[in-house]
Amino acid sequence: MAEPIVVNPITRLEGHGRITIFLDDQGDVQRAYFQVPELRGFENFLVGRPAEDAPQITSRICGVCPTAHHMAATKALDDLYQVEPPEVAKKLRELVYNVFMLEDHALHLFFLGGPDFVVGPTAPKADRNVLGVIQKAGLEIGKRVIRMRKDLRAIIQELGGKVIHPVFGLPGGVAKPMTEDMRKRFVEVADRGVDFALFCEKLLEDVVLGNPAYVKAITSDAYTHRTHYMGLVDDRNRPNFYDGRIRVVDPAGQEILKFPGKDYLEHIAEHAEPWTYVKFPFLKKLGWRGFVDGAESGVYSVAPLARLNVSDGMATPRAAELREKFFATLGGRPVHHTLANHWARVIEIVYAAERLKDLVGDPGITDPNVRTLPTATPREGIGVVEAPRGVLIHHYESDDRGVLTSANLIVATQHNAARIAMSVDKAARGVIHKGVVDDGILNQVEMAFRAYDPCHACATHSLPGHMPLWVRIHDARGELVKEIRRDG
């Protein structure tokens, strides 16, 4: 049998996707491990800083989704200072947040999901990249995506001050009201946003759903795990990216938990493994039973598919129709196929655009009273939002002056860590037999985890910017027999 697994500790903010595979005496996979990072370093960095700096500091965690951290931190500050923002401030935050979700999801669809579906999983590797997508889908589409994102980001810039690290959220509200002039311009962008979202959806239907081979790929066992799902829902159990209660359903789709975000520690615990710094969150109610799926296992996942799985409907009309079609096509709720995340993401693009349109059309959105000044002594605050990749939790404690004494962040990739590890293990088993290791393992494994869009080295971007991927394969004696690297 394989030797005990020892993988040297990695830097806390991991820059490599590292996969370690142990083979048994027959040369088949005994276990594959995929390491994902955690963000403890940033948590330490927050201690000793004024609480109101948190939305700015944490937005630097990720160069791709700063708005998610900014918003979770802002909500945590509301709680820390025990202050209720005015209704208009909540609407403005939700508006900005839906703009962010729309542009982030659009990026993912075309540049990440695209290679798997628009070009096709069997296309030559060289074509299965962004250029391949643009080639297949047409240059105009590529341009349209880029232009739409630019318009959307201009809204975040105007309201948030800066696109990358917005200075929008404050404890008790937001920094800037929306003027009628801004609103009129945003209405126009929102209209185009809805058109764009429906165009994305049509593209997916035409290219993916019209092709039985793709549907077969989505539903193949290789990319299927029957886990629990977690997501934020409103009071009618419909997904909401900005606010709501955390709902958890079992692998049969039945609700087993619904709780306010501030109670997360009562329901989520973390499991440690000797081979990684990453702690694997699991449902306390069920306990940790290993990297297994099923109703008995505490493993759960988040992200677009999870959000649809935990919901009973969608709050906007077109997205609601598309949700129905999604479940009708894939065999009912919940759907356990990881690759269905790409389709779920398109439905969320439509939802985000429709919700944006609703919010810019709200007559109260230009109310200038956008902040309730905090007066209470700060103590402890928890903020939860749905990041594009799933539930994001910020938890702070402070002294009486509002200087942070502790911080705990749980990002979507952590929630998904166990399921990603299971996907990678399954993919490895599919491509390694009797000691024969196909170099194509990189593609198989990548396809398994790309649907989650895990955030690994997101706080860094030294040139050239690629994530090096590193697969190490050990035989039954623990000897390294093969190493496949794709350096950036």
Add this chain to the structure above:
Amino acid sequence: MLVILGLGNDLLGDDAVGLLAAERCRGRFGPDVAVRMSAQSGLYLLEQLEDCDDAILLDSTSGERPGRIRELDLGAVRPVVVPSAHYAGLPEVLAVARHAGLRVPSRLRILAVEIEGAQTIGAHPNGPVLSAVPELAERAIAAAREWGYTEVSAGGGERTSTG
């Protein structure tokens, strides 16, 4: 139109070197030179580069001699298939833009300071990396001059996003 674009994360210690150098370039040229800074990566860089004729990028790169300034040849860094939006690099960005017919800089220089690794959280670059900031800025300014951009005494730099 030239963009001098500083890249980095100002909370990752040495990684901020490109931002600090870009800051020093601000105000040295007229309105035909934009000085920008970004903590973003991958395809998001497109928005900083689009519609510019020329670009000078200031960044960090992994290396054995922290503080050494290197000029990177973009041609040597080929576009690859990346598994996530988080990992698309400059070569992918430019390939996408050119392929889609977008206007991106035709002349591009990349000046990068070697750092040991961008994994260390901290507020400022240290030691030799910090010492390299003035030279990095001066090399960027010299490169702009070589391309025919004229220095002015003050003002003119466009401030967009900061890292």
